[in-house]
Amino acid sequence: MEDPISRKGEFKMSMDAPPEKGEGMFDIADFMEGNRRWVEENEEWFKLHGHKKQEPKCLWIGCSDARVPANQVIGQPVGAVFVHRNIANLVVSADMNIKSVIQYAVSVLKVPHIIVCGHYDCGGVKAAMAKTPLDSNALGSPIEDWLHNIRDVSRLHSDELEAITDPDLKHRRLVELNVIEQCLNIFKLGVVQRRRLMTSQVAGAWAQPRVHGLVYCTETGRLINLAHDFRAERKKLGKHYELFQ
Numbered sequence: 216m217e218d219p220i221s222r223k224g225e226f227k228m229s230m231d232a233p234p235e236k237g238e239g240m241f242d243i244a245d246f247m248e249g250n251r252r253w254v255e256e257n258e259e260w261f262k263l264h265g266h267k268k269q270e271p272k273c274l275w276i277g278c279s280d281a282r283v284p285a286n287q288v289i290g291q292p293v294g295a296v297f298v299h300r301n302i303a304n305l306v307v308s309a310d311m312n313i314k315s316v317i318q319y320a321v322s323v324l325k326v327p328h329i330i331v332c333g334h335y336d337c338g339g340v341k342a343a344m345a346k347t348p349l350d351s352n353a354l355g356s357p358i359e360d361w362l363h364n365i366r367d368v369s370r371l372h373s374d375e376l377e378a379i380t381d382p383d384l385k386h387r388r389l390v391e392l393n394v395i396e397q398c399l400n401i402f403k404l405g406v407v408q409r410r411r412l413m414t415s416q417v418a419g420a421w422a423q424p425r426v427h428g429l430v431y432c433t434e435t436g437r438l439i440n441l442a443h444d445f446r447a448e449r450k451k452l453g454k455h456y457e458l459f460q
């Protein structure tokens with residue numbers, strides 16, 4: 216009979232054998248060292264806040280793109296931002312993941328703000344504007360289905376987008392329109408509608424959560440506040456999506 220301990224040991228040894236490290240490559244030791252440095256730099260924060268519950272100022276819904284890290288982009292410390300990221304920052308009603316995040320953020324954490332942040336040079340948005348080669352492995356893949364949601368945004372705004380001839384400007388506008396549509400998708404959710412109705416009943420208070428559409432420029436690091444007026448659109452949406460009397 217094989218000794219499970221020695222088998223485990225063999226397995227461990229093979230798992231631990233480091234691959235050859237080429238120039239510019241990281242391995243887990245680099246990440247652990249990065250963590251050690253980060254803990255040292257933030258020692259004071261852990262003393263003051265490490266044992267407390269989270270009380271984030273906002274829910275951030277952003278793209279998974281590595282160039283758009285939520286906290287850094289808005290200059291917020293650890294604990295300030297509740298984060299959900301996916302390809303092209305989509306709010307999809309059939310996505311249990313994002314709906315769970317929004318439910319928890321709104322009804323338990325009671326975040327006063329939800330930010331949807333898209334970004335220019337977004338690979339997801341570009342892919343949704345492109346045709347796929349017939350022999351591509353992407354055909355029929357989950358990402359194709361996911362990007363259908365952006366193709367829907369493109370169809371909704373086809374008149375405006377078709378009038379833009381410059382491909383880069385067209386991409387940028389679709390990024391912006393996609394952010395606006397995802398903000399509208401947030402207003403369609405029952406958990407958001409309920410909390411907004413309840414908070415607006417307090418005299419002089421804003422309905423919460425407030426929803427903001429932002430776009431990040433990966434070339435400059437600047438955020439653009441689309442400052443879209445959702446009030447009029449919410450009235451139009453209300454006919455179809457309002458869930459409460």
Ligand SMILES: [Zn+2]
Nearest residue numbers: 278280337338
């Ligand atoms: Zn992206």
